[in-house]
Amino acid sequence: MYKLRNYILCVFTAILLFFAAFAAEGAFVLKFYALEPATYKHILLVSGSYDKAYNEIKKQFENEENATGIPVSVYTDTITPDYVSSLIDDQIDLAFERINGNAQTVESSASDEKLSDLRTALEKFFDDYAKSINYTRDDAYYEKNRFCLCLSIRKNSRYSRCFSDAQDREGRIYESCC
Known part of the structure; x- marks a missing residue:
């Protein structure tokens, strides 16, 4: 026993x-x-996810080119595969900083700085378009332009409506979302 x-x-x-x-x-x-960001970056590189993300973004701009009237080249001249991969890497780094308690939020100010190039390209496109249709560029134009940039960058709205429909039902100009 x-x-x-x-x-x-x-x-x-x-x-x-x-x-x-x-x-x-x-x-x-x-x-x-x-729990190392380099591991996830390596996995994304090996699996080709950076290129897939770029191709999906490019495909979205191509699909919406007819609806928005904004040529794909306005976006693709600014947004390159390296640009997309750096944005993804920044988001991975910020997420791990948040996991480790080093950051308060996952929102990136670096991404906003990088998107300033895109904002500049879109502003140039809108200015050229306004010149081509002889649209007066006054305070109302710049307010509508700011609204359209927000939609183009964040929501990919139709820019042609920006010059005529940038007001709500009560006639107020939309607040800038940028």
């Missing part, structure tokens, strides 16, 4: 040690591999 009790304790201890070693190895992998 004494040997049976020792045998059961040894089996129970062996099972407990097996699961403890398995958990320790999992914690090691989690800490030194899974």
Whole structure:
């Protein structure tokens, strides 16, 4: 009887040690591999996700070119595959800073700075379009232009409506969302 009790304790201890070693190895992998931004960046690079993201963005602009009237080249001259990959990398870094408690939010001011090039290209396009239709560029134009830039960057709205329909039902000009 004494040997049976020792045998059961040894089996129970062996099972407990097996699961403890398995958990320790999992914690090691989690800490030194899974919670590193470089791991996710490498996975995205190997799987071609950067190129897929760029192609999806480009495809969206191509699909909406007829609806918005904004040529794809306005976007693609500014947004390149390297540009998209750097935005994705910035978001990964910010997310891990948030996970580690080093950042308050995941929102990126760096992304806004990078989008300033796109904003400049769109402003140039709207100015050229306004010149081509002899549209007066006054305060109302610039307010509508700001509204259209917000929609073009964030919602990809139709720019042709911006010059005529940038007011709500009560006739107020939309507040700038940028």
